[in-house]
Amino acid sequence: MIKKIWINENCITCGNSEDLCPEVFEIDVEAGTTIVKENIDLSMYQEKIELAAASCPVNNIKLEKVTK
Amino acid sequence: MAKGIIAYFDIDTGFYPGLHHGLAYLMGTANTKNDIKFFHVFEENHLLELGDLIENNIWDFVGISFTTNQRKFIWDLFENNKVNNQLLIGGGVHPTLDKENTFKELPEFDGICVGEGEIPLLNLCNRIDNNQNILETPSFIFKKIDDSGKTSFKTNPVSKLMHIDDLNDPDYTVFDYKQIISDNGNVFPMMLGRGCPYKCTYCASSHLSKNYPNPQNWVRFPSIDRSIRIIKNNLELYPDTRSIIFADDTFTIKKNWVKEFCSIYKEEINLPFECNARVETINDVICEELTNAGCTSLDFGVESGDQWYRNNIINRKHKNAVITKAFKTVDAHGIKGFSYNIVGMPFETPQMMKETYKLNRYELKSARYGRAFYYYPYPGTGMHDLSIKYKLLRPGIEQLTGYLESPTVIEKHSKHKEIRKWFKKINLIFAVRLMCDRLYIPRIICEYFIIPITQLFWIPLAGIVEPDKSNKIMKKINSKIKLMIKKLRDPGHALYDSNDVRKI
Numbered sequence: 350m351i352k353k354i355w356i357n358e359n360c361i362t363c364g365n366s367e368d369l370c371p372e373v374f375e376i377d378v379e380a381g382t383t384i385v386k387e388n389i390d391l392s393m394y395q396e397k398i399e400l401a402a403a404s405c406p407v408n409n410i411k412l413e414k415v416t417k
Numbered sequence: 418m419a420k421g422i423i424a425y426f427d428i429d430t431g432f433y434p435g436l437h438h439g440l441a442y443l444m445g446t447a448n449t450k451n452d453i454k455f456f457h458v459f460e461e462n463h464l465l466e467l468g469d470l471i472e473n474n475i476w477d478f479v480g481i482s483f484t485t486n487q488r489k490f491i492w493d494l495f496e497n498n499k500v501n502n503q504l505l506i507g508g509g510v511h512p513t514l515d516k517e518n519t520f521k522e523l524p525e526f527d528g529i530c531v532g533e534g535e536i537p538l539l540n541l542c543n544r545i546d547n548n549q550n551i552l553e554t555p556s557f558i559f560k561k562i563d564d565s566g567k568t569s570f571k572t573n574p575v576s577k578l579m580h581i582d583d584l585n586d587p588d589y590t591v592f593d594y595k596q597i598i599s600d601n602g603n604v605f606p607m608m609l610g611r612g613c614p615y616k617c618t619y620c621a622s623s624h625l626s627k628n629y630p631n632p633q634n635w636v637r638f639p640s641i642d643r644s645i646r647i648i649k650n651n652l653e654l655y656p657d658t659r660s661i662i663f664a665d666d667t668f669t670i671k672k673n674w675v676k677e678f679c680s681i682y683k684e685e686i687n688l689p690f691e692c693n694a695r696v697e698t699i700n701d702v703i704c705e706e707l708t709n710a711g712c713t714s715l716d717f718g719v720e721s722g723d724q725w726y727r728n729n730i731i732n733r734k735h736k737n738a739v740i741t742k743a744f745k746t747v748d749a750h751g752i753k754g755f756s757y758n759i760v761g762m763p764f765e766t767p768q769m770m771k772e773t774y775k776l777n778r779y780e781l782k783s784a785r786y787g788r789a790f791y792y793y794p795y796p797g798t799g800m801h802d803l804s805i806k807y808k809l810l811r812p813g814i815e816q817l818t819g820y821l822e823s824p825t826v827i828e829k830h831s832k833h834k835e836i837r838k839w840f841k842k843i844n845l846i847f848a849v850r851l852m853c854d855r856l857y858i859p860r861i862i863c864e865y866f867i868i869p870i871t872q873l874f875w876i877p878l879a880g881i882v883e884p885d886k887s888n889k890i891m892k893k894i895n896s897k898i899k900l901m902i903k904k905l906r907d908p909g910h911a912l913y914d915s916n917d918v919r920k921i
Contacts, residue, residue: 361670361697362734363614368623376734381697404633406614406670 438608468498514797613666618799722776756787841879
């Protein structure tokens with residue numbers, strides 16, 4: 350199960366994660382980076398988050414998982 | 418050994434270098450065991466020659482690769498030649514983006530190849546050779562007509578995206594590459610990787626990726642070894658190369674790759690080069706690496722100076738400040754920044770186009786060359802869907818062949834006169850900057866003296882810099898000036914116009 354998500358520095362704001370999982374990721378234009386939305390139940394979007402992380406072209410999305 | 422022909426339609430597109438990298442890779446892969454002729458159709462009179470070639474031979478297949486703006490020439494080809502006795506396959510960007518309409522608009526096609534064609538074409542050839550059922554070939558859609566005349570389609574799954582290292586090397590010799598590169602000032606355009614991660618709504622890239630079972634692998638960078646080997650092979654082909662253009666969509670995405678590439682490129686190749694970049698990927702570190710390796714210019718898509726429009730309609734989510742910072746950074750490292758823009762997009766108002774003008778004129782003084790293009794709608798893209806939904810496209814745009822002819826939207830949010838005005842004014846800025854740089858005129862004089870004067874008299878001057886297609890005299894003057902500028906300093910940017918340089 351995904352416990353925590355963080356975006357490393359040097360996000361290129363390509364919109365890939367926002368496109369794949371808009372419930373969790375969005376681009377913050379002011380900050381110039383992708384952010385993880387607050388107060389989201391990550392367990393509901395497990396597969397989409399993993400796909401977004403796996404397809405990040407710069408491997409910038411990091412996940413911390415816990416085993417049930 | 419399958420016998421086929423691949424025709425690449427490239428007539429009157431205006432700005433593009435004549436080498437098609439994808440087709441060079443396709444020919445490098447498919448032609449190893451087969452007899453496939455390649456025909457580069459870049460003038461209207463080539464249609465007669467191609468028609469004869471198709472009619473007077475028995476081919477296992479005739480493949481036609483084209484983009485949306487080349488359809489009118491294919492209609493001409495099919496109308497004036499007997500092509501029905503051949504297996505006709507459409508491929509390339511347009512058939513991939515607009516599968517159903519391709520069969521409707523061009524009913525002569527027996528099939529289309531969806532997406533990248535290297536392995537699918539090889540499979541098709543193998544099936545032809547072995548007398549297997551070609552209708553089952555992955556990545557192809559075939560039209561079937563039963564005895565009652567009813568049409569159905571056999572849609573095969575699209576093959577997975579391959580890693581770029583698993584493809585054969587490109588074969589540029591299928592083009593008249595010596596002439597093309599020589600006309601281009603000995604600048605050799607090459608492509609190493611594939612795919613762009615960005616999702617701009619006017620662009621086909623992100624929509625093309627959706628066709629594959631593994632779209633997450635869309636952006637592919639080759640190994641450094643392979644990159645250097647391909648560059649060396651290309652340079653052996655054309656030893657007079659003075660500069661390279663890397664035509665990869667966004668060369669600067671992977672910082673580690675760029676770092677490693679730059680250090681080895683400097684050692685092994687050591688030629689000036691230019692490449693495409695996104696403003697978000699630019700910082701001092703990457704610029705230093707690029708400069709050390711010999712990068713002379715970076716080409717950026719600015720597209721619109723109106724931040725709201727760019728963020729919300731074009732889906733390019735960055736601030737104007739990020740654009741200006743990127744241009745300043747590359748300038749500080751001695752790299753030239755080039756700015757590419759679009760005018761006449763759906764919902765775009767004159768005020769928004771003026772913002773694009775102002776950004777380029779006042780904030781991006783270091784953009785020493787650039788371009789404004791008219792928006793061209795590619796079916797399957799978000800902006801095209803939006804244009805259709807709100808009925809914003811004008812009739813007759815299928816007759817346009819490039820981005821430099823005329824607006825494609827109806828006069829709802831902007832009059833065509835306004836769109837043409839900003840198109841011409843922006844292009845005049847860049848023409849003047851380019852000329853001043855080539856004549857070694859100091860930037861301060863260019864920006865504060867020459868550009869203001871030329872902008873004041875933009876109507877007659879833009880007539881020379883950006884002549885209307887029908888104005889043959891102005892076009893001739895324009896061609897002469899361009900050729901003259903090209904000779905002023907080299908190696909230069911690919912100041913290129915298909916009408917005046919391809920004298921093959």
